[in-house]
């Protein structure tokens with residue numbers, strides 16, 4: 001029996017092995033993507049590669065070197081140990097490879113965009129008119145900026161802004177760059193510059209969050225660190241953010257505060273509704289240093305105004 005059985009084993013094992021391989025193959029083809037999807041959050045990182053220890057110590061060491069207070073460090077520590085905290089190598093990669101000058105603003109001055117802005121303006125007229133009067137900035141310009149920046153509040157960005165800034169702040173460290181497989185000298189130079197910038201933004205972000213009782217892990221923004229209706233970065237938030245609804249908090253995820261803050265930003269950078277085109281363009285470019293951006297905003301604002309004045 002034994003001999004007989006052992007002779008038969010290969011003929012049984014072979015189809016079994018084939019079946020097993022097929023099963024594994026099918027599993028790999030169909031189940032693995034589902035499985036990895038279930039582990040992947042919206043930022044494209046998985047829970048498994050979330051936070052290598054070195055990254056936390058880099059950002060913490062930099063904060064101490066920059067003279068953060070013990071309160072600030074404690075707050076940073078509490079956020080770094082939060083279970084929602086992720087280190088995002090994909091964000092480092094985007095910031096290392098994306099060239100700012102190639103930003104393209106396809107014309108926003110389409111009939112669809114104008115209609116959407118018109119609906120929005122009519123719905124929020126009281127708010128837009130009163131706040132734009134306070135700052136002396138046309139409600140149509142503010143509406144146009146809201147359209148271009150966040151599709152009138154329809155899209156704030158999908159990244160946790162805390163995760164974006166603390167990840168960027170680690171990019172100045174060569175060990176971290178090796179970990180992220182970004183060792184090209186040009187990329188390294190860019191990430192180093194970006195890290196120095198991000199460290200200041202991170203500190204401002206934590207200050208803003210504490211002052212306005214916001215959760216920085218809950219604030220969603222872009223991979224470049226801009227967030228809310230007006231897509232401000234933390235330093236602009238700190239410098240120009242104002243309360244538009246009188247609740248004594250500046251929350252740029254609320255429309256009144258975003259509208260007031262855009263108005264304040266433009267006014268403080270020299271905006272006058274009565275200025276000529278080139279001056280107004282110059283002021284819009286302090287908001288976003290892109291000529292096509294400024295032209296899109298001003299063109300869209302004119303189209304909205306024309307529709308409101310001649311419905």
Ligand SMILES: [Ca+2]
Nearest residue numbers: 243245249257
């Ligand atoms: Ca407010």
